[in-house]
Amino acid sequence: MAPVPISPIKIGHIDDVQELRKTKPTTIPERFVRDQTERPTLATTLSSSPTDDIHVPIINLSKLMKANNNNNNTTAADEFHTEIVKLTTACQEWGFFQVVNHGIDLSLLESIEMVAKDFFMLPLEEKQKYPMAPGTVQGYGQAFVFSENQKLDWCNMFALGVEPHYIRNLKLWPSKPADFSETLESYSREVRKLCQNLLRYIAVSLGLKEDVFEEMFGMAVQAVRMNYYPPCSRPDLVMGLSPHSDGSALTILQQGKGSSVGLQILKDNTWVPVQPIPNALVINIGDTMEVLTNGKYKSVEHRAVTHKEKDRLSIVTFYAPSYEIEIGPMTELVDDENNNPCKYRRYNHGEYSEHYVTNKLQGKKTLDFAKI
Ligand SMILES: COC(=O)C(/C=C/C1=C(C)CCCC1(C)C)=C/O[C@H]1C=C(C)C(=O)O1
Numbered sequence: 001m002a003p004v005p006i007s008p009i010k011i012g013h014i015d016d017v018q019e020l021r022k023t024k025p026t027t028i029p030e031r032f033v034r035d036q037t038e039r040p041t042l043a044t045t046l047s048s049s050p051t052d053d054i055h056v057p058i059i060n061l062s063k064l065m066k067a068n069n070n071n072n073n074t075t076a077a078d079e080f081h082t083e084i085v086k087l088t089t090a091c092q093e094w095g096f097f098q099v100v101n102h103g104i105d106l107s108l109l110e111s112i113e114m115v116a117k118d119f120f121m122l123p124l125e126e127k128q129k130y131p132m133a134p135g136t137v138q139g140y141g142q143a144f145v146f147s148e149n150q151k152l153d154w155c156n157m158f159a160l161g162v163e164p165h166y167i168r169n170l171k172l173w174p175s176k177p178a179d180f181s182e183t184l185e186s187y188s189r190e191v192r193k194l195c196q197n198l199l200r201y202i203a204v205s206l207g208l209k210e211d212v213f214e215e216m217f218g219m220a221v222q223a224v225r226m227n228y229y230p231p232c233s234r235p236d237l238v239m240g241l242s243p244h245s246d247g248s249a250l251t252i253l254q255q256g257k258g259s260s261v262g263l264q265i266l267k268d269n270t271w272v273p274v275q276p277i278p279n280a281l282v283i284n285i286g287d288t289m290e291v292l293t294n295g296k297y298k299s300v301e302h303r304a305v306t307h308k309e310k311d312r313l314s315i316v317t318f319y320a321p322s323y324e325i326e327i328g329p330m331t332e333l334v335d336d337e338n339n340n341p342c343k344y345r346r347y348n349h350g351e352y353s354e355h356y357v358t359n360k361l362q363g364k365k366t367l368d369f370a371k372i
């Protein structure tokens with residue numbers, strides 16, 4: 001079952017932020033202005049910010065891949081072990097990491113970025129041929145808006161379901177730029193392989209059988225969301241993307257080259273910026289993995305902030321189990337006798353997907369659905 005809610009909800013007029021920026025560069029309509037308590041803390045340009053020294057862990061994927069192909073090499077085995085320990089810490093303490101040497105052709109990263117940017121730069125009338133209907137998550141527009149008085153994000157989104165094929169709404173796949181669909185197909189194929197590899201290493205880091213997630217997930221669901229954040233004259237008043245955790249098992253995020261720093265994650269009650277590393281991909285643990293690991297690996301709240309002069313692009317892939325799969329904490333990660341009781345109930349992943357996409361982004365609130 002694909003989560004495509006059809007309801008007569010009233011969401012009011014949503015200004016397109018790129019058009020606003022073009023026509024009234026200093027105007028911030030009231031619907032974008034956040035209440036005092038919800039306004040972002042922005043990274044300073046001076047190197048005096050207390051969060052400057054804290055950074056999301058970096059995993060060198062080639063150290064994990066190499067050891068797999070070379071079982072007799074002790075250096076490779078040592079490096080594999082060290083990298084798995086780093087991966088464990090990243091998933092347990094951060095819920096986020098960046099991967100370098102991930103094996104995806106850099107030209108493919110450049111191509112997807114190019115078609116995404118070319119799409120967002122099209123005239124509004126062209127982009128509006130692929131509208132995101134109120135209450136749905138595919139197409140061009142703003143997702144997760146469910147009422148007329150909800151604050152809006154300073155962001156334009158373009159989202160498409162990719163796998164399995166039945167979740168595709170082909171009417172929303174754009175004809176311009178001409179190479180959009182072909183590029184998205186190639187990119188998604190490579191990102192899918194990366195997700196499968198990462199899940200293998202995550203299984204190893206948990207002391208589980210390597211292919212446990214692959215076997216459990218069935219034909220995994222994969223969707224892509226391109227987020228474009230134009231510059232904003234008052235980045236202190238607006239939010240690029242509201243705080244949320246992802247509903248997926250894993251999320252792969254590509255930050256556009258030359259984009260401003262914008263992604264922030266909530267670590268120990270402080271918003272920490274994720275510094276873009278050229279050619280690296282940002283990975284985060286989604287709600288589904290938090291449930292499966294009984295909270296050992298956490299989906300971490302994150303958000304995007306805007307910049308006064310620079311725009312920003314992110315290309316985000318959500319990877320999740322097939323909708324008919326039943327999800328719950330894995331028995332190996334629950335121990336009722338030794339202070340590790342089961343923290344989440346069992347549920348159908350399709351129901352969680354529907355719940356996720358029919359609620360506004362609100363920190364980790366969506367996961368209350370699964371809590372015991
Ligand atoms: C921030 O999240 C999303 O935009 C999002 C949406 C994903 C989807 C589409 C764009 C197309 C149809 C499928 C799907 C719902 C996956 C997040 O998706 C997360 C939430 C759940 C649950 C999930 O599986 O991925």
Ligand SMILES: O=C(O)CCC(=O)C(=O)O
Pocket residue numbers: 225227241246253262263302303304313314316
């Ligand atoms: O643009 C970003 O860096 C954040 C995107 C994100 O969190 C999302 O699309 O779910």
Ligand SMILES: [Fe+2]
Pocket residue numbers: 244245246251302
């Ligand atoms: Fe996210």
